Amino acid sequence: MHHKEKHAFEPKIIAFVCTWCTYAGADLAGTSRLQYPANVRVLKFPCTGRIDPVFILKAFQQGADGVLVSGCHPGDCHYIAGNFHARRRFAAFRKLLEFVGVDLGRLQFSWVSAAEGGKWVEMVTDLTERVRGMGPMQEFKELALEEQWSGAIDTPELQEAYDSI
Amino acid sequence: MTNTIDTSIYAAITEAIQGEARRILSEGHVSAVVGYAAARRKGSAQPVVITDAVRAEELIFSAACVNNLAVYLTKAKKEIPKTGKIGIVVKGCDLKALVGLMGESQLKREELYLIGVPCAGVLASTAQPAQELTGDTIAPKCRECDAHLPQECDFVPDRQPATPELAGKYRAEIARLEAMTPAERWAYWKEQFKKCIKCYACRQVCPFCFCEQCLCDRNKPQMVETTPRPAGNTAWHIVRAMHLAGRCAGCAECERVCPMDIPLNLLNRKMAKELKELYDYEAGFQVREKGPLAMYDEKDDQSFIK
Ligand code: SF4
Ligand code: SF4
Ligand code: SF4
Numbered sequence: 001m002h003h004k005e006k007h008a009f010e011p012k013i014i015a016f017v018c019t020w021c022t023y024a025g026a027d028l029a030g031t032s033r034l035q036y037p038a039n040v041r042v043l044k045f046p047c048t049g050r051i052d053p054v055f056i057l058k059a060f061q062q063g064a065d066g067v068l069v070s071g072c073h074p075g076d077c078h079y080i081a082g083n084f085h086a087r088r089r090f091a092a093f094r095k096l097l098e099f100v101g102v103d104l105g106r107l108q109f110s111w112v113s114a115a116e117g118g119k120w121v122e123m124v125t126d127l128t129e130r131v132r133g134m135g136p137m138q139e140f141k142e143l144a145l146e147e148q149w150s151g152a153i154d155t156p157e158l159q160e161a162y163d164s165i
Numbered sequence: 166m167t168n169t170i171d172t173s174i175y176a177a178i179t180e181a182i183q184g185e186a187r188r189i190l191s192e193g194h195v196s197a198v199v200g201y202a203a204a205r206r207k208g209s210a211q212p213v214v215i216t217d218a219v220r221a222e223e224l225i226f227s228a229a230c231v232n233n234l235a236v237y238l239t240k241a242k243k244e245i246p247k248t249g250k251i252g253i254v255v256k257g258c259d260l261k262a263l264v265g266l267m268g269e270s271q272l273k274r275e276e277l278y279l280i281g282v283p284c285a286g287v288l289a290s291t292a293q294p295a296q297e298l299t300g301d302t303i304a305p306k307c308r309e310c311d312a313h314l315p316q317e318c319d320f321v322p323d324r325q326p327a328t329p330e331l332a333g334k335y336r337a338e339i340a341r342l343e344a345m346t347p348a349e350r351w352a353y354w355k356e357q358f359k360k361c362i363k364c365y366a367c368r369q370v371c372p373f374c375f376c377e378q379c380l381c382d383r384n385k386p387q388m389v390e391t392t393p394r395p396a397g398n399t400a401w402h403i404v405r406a407m408h409l410a411g412r413c414a415g416c417a418e419c420e421r422v423c424p425m426d427i428p429l430n431l432l433n434r435k436m437a438k439e440l441k442e443l444y445d446y447e448a449g450f451q452v453r454e455k456g457p458l459a460m461y462d463e464k465d466d467q468s469f470i471k
Contacts, residue, residue, distance in 0.1 A: 053407050054380065054388045057400050074463065084461035087470065088444070092410050092458060094469060095439040099342065099432070100403060101351025110471040123471065139351055143395040 011065040011131040013040040013124065016051045017112075018083075021072035024114035029121050036121040037128040040068070047071065049082025053093040056107065060140045066106045066131035068123065073111040083111070105134055168300040170286055171327035178226045178282060181322035182254060185280055187221035189252050195278050197245060198252035199237050201230040208295025212237065214245065226254070229294040231287045231304065233416040235262040235372040239271055252278040256287070257312025261414035261449025262372040268453045269412070271375060281318030285326040286310070290421045300331055306417040306430070309333035316450075335434045342431075355395070358402050360425040363393035367419035367429055368405070373412050380404065406432040411440045411456040414449045 017023045023044050029036060045051050048071030056067050069090065077083045090109055098104055108127045112120050131137075186198045202213035202223040210229040214237065215221065234253055237245060245251060255263060260281065266272045286298055286307035296302050308331040315321060342350055368374045368381075381389045381401055389404055390397030413433040420430040440446050443466065446457040 052388075054400070054404055057403055058388060061396055061400065074467070081461060084463065084465070085458075087465055087467055088458055088461050091443055091466065091469065092436065092440060093407060095443075096403060096406055096410070096432070096436060098347070099350065099435050100354045100399075101345075101347045101349070103347045108471065109469060140396065140399075143355070143399055146395045 009132065009136060011039050011128055011136070012063055013037075013066045013068060013128055013131065014059040014064040015040050015042045015068040015070065015124070016048075016055060016059075017042055017044060017069075018048050018050075018071035018078075019044050019046055020078040021076060021114050022070040022110075022112040022120065025112040025116045025120045028114065028117035030117075032117050034117055034121045036124045039128045040124045047077065047079050047082035048086035049077075049079065051086060053089065056093070060102075060106075060137060061144065063137075063141065065134075065137040066108070066127050068108045068110065068127055070110045070112045070120075070123065073113055076113060102139065103134065105130055106137060168329075170298045170300070170303060170329045172228050172285055172298050174283065174285070174322075174324040174326060175227050177324055178322045179224070181324075182226055182280055182282070183221045183224050185320045186215065186224055186252060187218045189278055190215070190221060191218035194250060195252040196249035198224070198254070198278075198280075199234045199245070200224040200252075200254035200280070201226060201232070201234075204294075206294060208293070210294070214242065224254070226282055228286065228288045228298040230254075230256075230282075231290070231421065233259040233262055233370075233372060233414075233418045235259055235266065235414075235416075236370060236418070238263070238277075239266060239372050239375045241369075250276055250278055252280060254280045254282060255315055255318065256282050256284040257315040258284075258306060258310065258414065258416050260315045260318070261312065262416055264449050264452055265412055265414050265456075266372060268456070269373075274452070279315070279318035279320070281315030281321040283314050283322060283324045283326040284310075285313065285328065300329065303329070303331070304417065304421070305334045306415065307331075309335060312449075335431060338428070338431055339435050339438065342435075354402075355399070357427050358398040359395055360427055361393060361398040361401070362425060363391065363398065363401065364424060366422040366424065370418045370422045371409070372414070372416075372418075373409055380408075402427075402429075402432065405429075406436055409433055410436040411446060411458045412448060413437060 026042060051069055059067050071083050094104055110123050189195045197214050197216045199214050201210045203225055204211035208229055210227055212232050212234055267274055286303045288302055289304045292302035313326045313328045389400040417430040423429055440457045444457040
């Protein structure tokens with residue numbers, strides 16, 4: 001905690017977006033010169049229906065502190081029903097994540113159309129700020145550390161050494 | 166507490182199964198019958214496939230007949246379904262798996278001859294095969310069984326199973342976990358998943374894990390770490406539960422075969438509960454072409470989407 005000044009926490013946000021709506025919306029935000037946090041890394045998919053829950057898991061495992069999944073509004077899907085399928089899959093996936101103990105505050109779903117540059121900005125800003133408030137996503141990192149060191153950082157000395165890296 | 170459960174009908178059921186197997190094999194209705202036979206250890210049972218009516222006398226039904234034989238019709242014995250109509254001995258819980266597999270186009274009803282078993286319960290994996298069936302030795306799934314009498318089979322021995330009233334363990338455990346904070350739940354599952362040795366017995370025994378290539382075995386790209394260590398284990402269990410959501414028949418075979426005693430069926434049952442609440446869907450009771458995660462309704466809840 002006392003190292004906070006030294007290393008201000010900048011959340012890593014991974015956004016999985018569909019190419020037809022949200023990606024275009026994010027692009028519009030850019031070309032309209034709207035400002036939004038640089039914390040977000042955007043990954044483009046053909047459709048929200050292609051976004052497998054395992055991608056979200058992988059993002060958390062690779063160090064994401066927050067994940068945004070966004071695509072076309074219902075009725076606007078380029079493939080007609082991809083987002084409807086995604087909606088059910090993610091409704092179920094959220095329940096599963098919640099049951100294994102992932103705080104759902106770190107995971108946001110949204111519909112952002114190609115015309116909604118402003119909504120994209122709002123979405124990314126909100127999630128970034130919320131995750132900033134929640135602090136780093138430790139759960140998956142701790143698992144990874146256990147893999148390497150056969151044990152978590154359970155002494156103050158180790159924690160201090162780790163923080164100062 | 167040794168509240169004995171009445172399994173006296175099992176002897177008559179054994180006889181009826183043998184008679185029916187003998188009949189359908191000798192009359193040529195089926196090319197094989199998948200059932201249970203006595204195994205070497207006293208009181209134990211093991212799956213058996215018989216193709217000759219003479220061997221019908223090997224078939225048994227007892228509280229040791231725990232296996233869900235449905236797995237033999239999907240992947241464990243791939244050659245079986247190709248040889249014509251198959252007879253199979255099914256408990257109500259196992260029938261749900263067959264029903265689900267029919268919905269997923271893995272089996273055809275007309276290719277099966279279902280010998281349903283009125284079932285009062287089977288032994289937990291922690292019990293010895295010859296042990297008496299009691300409230301303590303019964304498998305957890307039987308405590309909250311809703312399928313003692315299998316429906317719509319080709320043949321069911323005319324017996325009424327004694328259906329014991331027992332407190333549900335899965336239900337209570339799910340409620341206990343739901344009442345925890347996310348951090349507490351994470352700590353609980355972390356301990357559980359940590360134990361996993363990635364033997365994949367749970368996957369091999371599951372009738373619904375029939376993919377030719379499992380996502381978790383792929384390495385280009387690798388989606389789930391293959392190591393039996395914490396991060397890979399957690400991913401494996403989440404992926405497993407997700408892939409079975411809306412499909413799992415609740416036979417609890419995964420949990421039974423897990424050598425590390427990980428409560429796998431808890432995850433599956435939690436998902437079943439959620440899908441029932443969200444989409445009023447219950448797996449296994451009726452052949453349906455699409456599970457809840459393979460279909461949609463334009464009016465589905467989207468309160469979690471901004
Ligand atoms: S769950 Fe029901 S049908 Fe299945 S073994 Fe137990 S009592 Fe029998
Ligand atoms: S996940 Fe377990 S309980 Fe569900 S069908 Fe597969 S083996 Fe049976
Ligand atoms: S059976 Fe148990 S130990 Fe083996 S892979 Fe499944 S959960 Fe892990």
